[in-house]
Amino acid sequence: MRHAETDYLIIGAGATGLAFADTLIAETGAHVTFVDRHGKPGGHWNDAYAFVTLHQPSAFYGVASMELGSGLKDPVGLNRGMAELASGPEVSGYFERVMNHRLLASGQVSYHPLSNYLGETEGGGVFESLLSGERTQLTVRRKVVDATYFSPTVPSTHTPAFSIGEGVRVVAPNALPGLWQLAQGAPMPRRFVVLGAGKTAMDACIWLMESGTPADAITWVVPRDSWVVNRLSTQNGPEFFHEAIGSQADQMQAFAEARSIDDLYLRLEACGALLRIDRERVPTMFHLATLSEAEVEVLRRIRDVVRLGRVTAIDAGGMQLQQGRVAVEPGALYIDCTASAVRFKPPAPVFHGNRIVVQLLRAPLVTFSAALTAYVEAHYDDEAHKNRLCTPVPFPHTTAEYVRTMAVNMSNQFLWSQDAALRQWIRHCRLDAFGRLVGSVDKADAEKQAVLARLKAQAQAAAANLPRLLGAVGAG
Template identity: 45%
Template sequence: MTEILETDYLIVGAGAMGMAFVDTLLSETDARILIVDGHAKPGGHWNDAYPFVTLHQPASFYGVASRELSTGEKDQAGLNKGLCDLSSGADINSYFDHVMRHTFLPSGRVQYFPMSHYTGDFNSAHTFHSLTSGKQYEVKVAKKIVNATFLKNSVPSTHTPNFAVEDGVNFMPLNDLPKIDTAPDGYVVIGGGKTGIDACLWLLETGVDPDSICWIKSRDAWLLDRSNTQPTPEFFETTIGTQAGQMEAISGAESLEDMFDRLEACGYFVRLDKSVKPTMFHGATISPLELEALRRIKNIVRMGRVQKVGATEIILDEGTIPTTPGTVHVDCSATAVTNKETTPVFNRNVITPQFVRSYQPLFSASLIAHTEAIYGDDDETKKNQICGVVPLPDSLEDFARFTFAAMMNQYTWSQEPGLDVWLQNNRLDGFSKMIAGISPDDEKRMAVLKRIRKAAVPAVTKLGEFLSEIEKKAAA
């Protein structure tokens, strides 16, 4: 028999963005909220993450707006030494469970159904069933349904490689690296993105000789220096100063290639190998010490994508390399977000959380919830203007697209009455409070802000020109 439930907002997905959305909606409205999720605990893909995973960005940028995740400490040891703390996967899972049990459920306005699968159509039929009991539910939604599963995460433990692996090959996701109990002949890390970086760093930190690591990278990536993402006042010159440098680099660029050269020269971008021009950008951050450690690995294979991993050789797009039956092959080829398409955040009765600011998914979800709380059903066009989608980057051209979209959103927010106060008071924003706290008498820091204001419009204009050129080439 199907049980009938009622709610104002139905949230499909209790991952990080879904949790951040609910937190702000709960604190800014009196709405009833029902959450359906397939995992046993909130946190989405963090439930499936590898055991040594950490955030790549400071913990203060992550979590829900109402509860701090960061310890407020700087790391005193390791490859993130001197920078703000990076929460571990275990920290994050515990944090989201605590938010659910101590903030959401005690409110009396949140119903939570873990281990449940939504079978509705995101339109008029809203049904789900329990994965453990099989019980069927129908939900009557008074206001909106929130599709917090739209950005589909792919993690190594649940990822199916898009290349062949012969039987008997010692092949594993990086989740299984801590289970190794006998030193192998060596390690082959397949994947040049965030998980590939994490696998290599973990191996190095556990004492593996860098010459025992072969790193297969189909593409090199531009990386962000984590030193420039620190949200505390003592890092103002590097953090906000690099933002000024970014604006100036873009505004002065004569071509897309020149823009990347300038962004590297001002310290906004770093790369692993100065002799290799990156062709990819996914927004991963790295500390100077991590970059130094990775550069110890000399056996880096750049022969395209892997086609097949055999017992004695690995076949790639542009040739083969030898391997052995005693070598551990580590799969880091999963893409963090598998779908790159976008859709309007607000579309009638459906809200689809996506990035509205570059690099900050949970701030984005919080701002989307705030926009819904303030405007409700009044003006969908205005809500989508405030919450313009920032498309996730992959190629170098994508960097121009997502930077342009983020800068246009920032301008829109500056014109919206009262939003500046909300930004300063939202802990996930990161930099608004830092900037607002600068004394007008602080000439050095005020000069940095003047650089940003001076270069902002020329930078947006230049990005628009680059995007026009990109579109013309694509249409030719």
């Protein structure tokens, strides 16, 4: 068995682990060792479908020290006029550059790809090379960092929860760009059945139609309808100040004035912050998926939407769902988008002895949360205080749970604002969605200063109303 030493062992070289390490080595002289099962950095991005993109602008994703993207707006397509969204291949290439040009080049980082972490021992941990089987005993001088706690599952690596009959064609969305190859061995499908209601399913439906599939050739199985974030409200360029910061003020006003959970969502929709695909249905799910209004219009073209719960079995004649059976023409291609992008685990203390469990501290900014955790680790000693600054934000599973998400978001933001050093770090961190945008406002700009004043006032009113809305959540 080999032996090695490090200050921090990071389990997982995905976006979370990379963002944590980037800030840690910027703030300290610590040595960091990565152990990861993938052959390249980037975690689940290595397994994603080719047409996946970020939900929100590239400008505040990745690691703090290295820009992602060109800073340009998309000139064409369904995101036209808004900040570019890095594609899956772009994100994968970016994380490879982060590892090689930033982390390894610093001399403070060791990286062990294609390695399986076997567990902790006294004073460290053991990992095994998947290629050679050789094991390494790693002495950890400081802490073990779990950057996998909320690792998502993706269609290409998950096991479907439904049975598949003989002769039925079920593929992950990864297979769609290569459909031309089917013409060499099997007839091209004329019916596409998209399974799932999350962002992956939305992406698959949009890709099919944008690639030439008639909307009436698509069957979309939607177990639950979902609210989605209007991407216009996430833009962080100075020309989008009113759409972004003004929207934040509008959202705070909605939280301040809402009388119930249903009333809250209607107010968020009325101010343009949220969208729904089917205007005749009240969604019961909100996972923070983000779409442009143009993308929502494309999805509205699909008329064959099945709302009978989840699929339990597929055979040559059709689908069995939780609430009934649906016949499907032979030869249909089923696209499995049922993998959960979020693992709903109970929050755990971020700092606990010699362990750090990186979690979401401001929804939905995963990499910002990881970077902030590293900053707190580097500059504070008292564990209880560190955990107060890093209270995990629960990811919403239902519409009602979003209220609790926002309550913790706002509580964290208030605590950070009371710490001068941390406040300054956030203000200059590129991963903070709107910090630099707010900080750039000229004090002589009365119009924008009025928007900021309104945001502050409405945030205070929202904080006062949140306990009543939380009570409604608890009662439900």
